[in-house]
Amino acid sequence: MSRVLVVTNDFPTRRGGIESFVLALCQGMPPEEVVVYTAAMPGAEAYDAGLAFPVYRDPASTLLPTRPVARRVVEVMRRHGCDRVVFGASSPLGLLAPALRRAGARRIVALTHGHEVWWATVPLARPLLRRVGDSVDVLTYVSEWCRDRIAPALSPGAAARMVRLSPGVDPDRFHAGCGGAEVRRRLGLGDAPVVVCTGRLVRRKGQDTLLRAWPAVLDRHPTARLLLVGDGPDRERLERLTGSLGLRDAVVLTGGVAWGDVPAYTDAGDVFAMPCRTRLLGLEPEAWGDRVPGGAGVRAAGGGGGLRGAHRRPCSGAARWCTASRRWPPHSSGCCPRRGSGCAPTACPTGRVPHVSWGTCWPSDMPKAATLGGGWRPADYEIRRS
Template sequence: MTLPIPTPPHHPGQVLVVTNDFPPRQGGIETFVRSLCDELPDVVVFTARMPAAAEYDAALPFPVVRDRTPMLLPTARVTRSAVRVMREYGAEQVVFGAAAPLGLMGPALREAGARRIVALTHGHETWWAGTPGTRQALRRIGDAADTLTSVSGWCEKQIAPALSPGAAARMRRLTPGVDTSRFFPDCGGEQVRKGLGLEGVPVVACVSRLVARKGQDTLIQGWPRVLAVVPEAVLLIVGGGPDRARLEELARRTGVAHAVRFTGAVPWADIPPYVDAADVFAMPCRTRRFGLEPEALGIVTLEASAVGKPVVVGDSGGAPDTVKHGETGYLVDPYNPVATALRITELLTDPARARAMGEAGRAWVRTQWTWARSGRLLRELLDVH
């Protein structure tokens, strides 16, 4: 099947983004890649087929070419398609939205004329680095790219030993940013509270996909300790996912079902008001599967700080990068419900401290975690202006 690619005029310095992670599919990497596209002067995206893509793509200010498959893999056919898109659009720089496995196409794109190649790493490349077969593949990806990026210091430490010395020396930290025009204090929380019947009630929110790694069960297990001090407190669990039934049953068995509210899945565009509805944001994320499933960073924690909320975050992978312990919130042992509940209770019973931490977090995000800053670095790595 031939890709329907129009032939546009050549734009020197145009960037080809090759990715499986792109809207309308929702997720942290999808948001990361999409936001970085806005920071590039000329970009074309080559990505997978997915539902509702045509309408989404039509509203974008740059072209998107969709493959016929729902997942891109570095097969010979997909590689030929990527080369064709690159040549049709005159792209001279390539960004792999996630280094593994699509970065294995790097040598072919280089041979086809790519001048600079940047491969973004996130969390899953850490287990590639620790597994013998995939470790060798990751080494090849690193050698084919001009730069591999990492989202956190922890991720870099896990990935670098799997690379050749030269590729490891070329790694750079490229963190996601926070859109402070969407995430800001009073961005709709009162309306959410009113709609949920939570006006005047202390609220702790966890906004995340419902999977075991995010630690919602730690919050539920610790909630009796919170209620013992703050009887009217409500735990608001925002998001959908496969763990919901288990979490609901855990809340019933723990005797706190009356104080735990599940919203179900919330569209990405509607997330900020749910964060704003909280007095405290908590996500005691944890590392699972013998270290192969960590939290690479946790952008939602930074989004909560941007809204001016104190945060309680689990010590997993790169998550410590998202909180200044004792200043913007607390880092906790995600396997200790009592310790987690203690920190939450401290914040609920000391509004002045909670407010100061939220203000410090917002100031930190506004200066150090911006998409403009991330975009400048990516343009530097690609040598585009």
Template sequence: MTVLVVSNDFPPRQGGIETFVRSLCDQLDDLVVLTSRAQDDKQYDATLPFRVVRDRSTVLLPTPRVTRRAVQLMREHGADRVLFGAAAPLGLMGPALREAGAERIVGLTHGHETWWAKLPAARQALRRIGDAADTLTTVSSWCEEQIAPALSPAAARRIRRLTPGVDTARFHPDCGGALIRKRLGLDGRPVVACVARLVARKGQDTLIRAWPRVLAEVPAAVLLLVGGGPDRARLEKLADGHESVRFTGAVPWTEIPPYLDAADVVAMPSRTRRFGLEPEALGIATLEASATGKPVVIGDSGGTADTVLPGETGYLADPYNPVATAVRLVELLTDPAHARELGAAGREWVRSTWTWERSGALLRELLAL
């Protein structure tokens, strides 16, 4: 049984959905991928153990032409299972692919489908997508709460939770943090790291506003902002050149684990913006930090509550409240034994619960493989 994976989000583009879809592909034995073209895609595709077909467009949409191409690939490869890397809008092709012989159709949903569920025209489209699929999946309990009311009762009953996993062989204690500390001149200094793209939703400005209160209690502390993005100039101005706030610039995803390992505490105060239309659907970076054995302080936004056991692996904090965030950071920086205890518990939780093997087994069940 061959699976046709249809996804606009696929490497070499970088992002959470791209990583999620690519990692799920590793859990399937026989598949072909239809996706959009991207810079350096030929070199990337040559390294893969399965076939990738690149559409001529840079954004894959459910147009008649793309639908015909998907049907053609189903027939060429004998595919009778379909996985949409993002249910909206590609899942609108579901009826045509069903007619072409798809016996099982699964659509992955992420954060953006939550705002589809709030807007009238998009809500109607999402309902059609749900009716055309055997299953829509959600990455968090919050996402399910937002999406389910937009679906027909039958489609809502078929929702299943399919979460990303964490590669604990890559993200683990002592995976290179000492070298990062030495390179950046951080030896002997308490470090709070935020590993996220520099955009307003990730809340790095909350950390910068909290930082004077942290320094009042832990004068040697350093705030390490790992990542690049359009918000950097604003954040640098807010930091006002303070030596204890460091910007690394963009770091490839493959090189992220040592930066997490270099921290004493990992903080990501993500927040919901645009009147609820821009939430954090889950926050896989939080789980990667826990896998590295670090306590986490996470903004309470969307589905982030699923990524932390409050008081056991870290804390949820109000991402709009720098004072509350500072209190949690100071608590962990001034009690290293407690911080290590939370970090160790976080790693064990991720190892037992957030595995790609577990996610792959559920996906194969949903596709009836």
């Protein structure tokens, strides 16, 4: 039987967007057709035992494209008869592609995310990314914004082979009424309007921007609550900022939650907001490339990689699911100057949600599987045998 070998540093038990993306990709394939090779991580043995497909852990906590790692990956590849390979992130592990090709890989796909924008920009890293592009059959990209920045670092042939692969939302997990009422009850939120932000607590995700904006929200909506779901190295700073702004009664920091509980926490909010910022002089960007005045990005989604545009200029509305009305507000047309697809107006149909001026839209050419409600189907992005 032909199998797919997924080689990645980004896999649970680590938490993050790429980790969730790669895991969903693996779980979307028949378990008998996928094998994972990843790094050593705390708690991995217990976690891997609950998966339906085999997972091999390298002795190292970070995989690098070295000869010893290549030798161990080839051993697993041959043991399971894998003739297709997916790199969970193209850089730097995509540099293993020639060795795996010599070992029998017939098709190799490498995923790119936001950090490949950094590789495409830095002089020493740029030629390495070009080598990866020339060594694989396909480089994927998550947004047009990323492609516009990665493609110039590639050879013309590699750039022409790029394919969009955007993470979608599983509508069987993320939907209205998937547990938000219980989360509200448990956290004492009641019927207050709630803005929820789900993600790692790191500076790039911009939770501090939400905190600094919250006093202005409270001036107009005194009962509004901000729900920050997740954990990370920025937590202590965010807790101090919450206290210094006098927001302890208006903000809930849940800490880390199990991946299975994320839909319920997302459902507890009336608005999902994540004002991501680009940092380090542009070397640490948000992969979706959304922009609003002031340099901050925003994502409005149903969680887990949902409805997020890839345009460079702001548009007038915010795409938001209203848990009070249990529906998306009606779409308007032509608001995005680059894509011209459609944004939801900023007003909540029930009037319950505070006005949010940040905007996002989704391109008309985005595959349905990459939009909220369309679901995600592995068949849309088949890793074919050639």
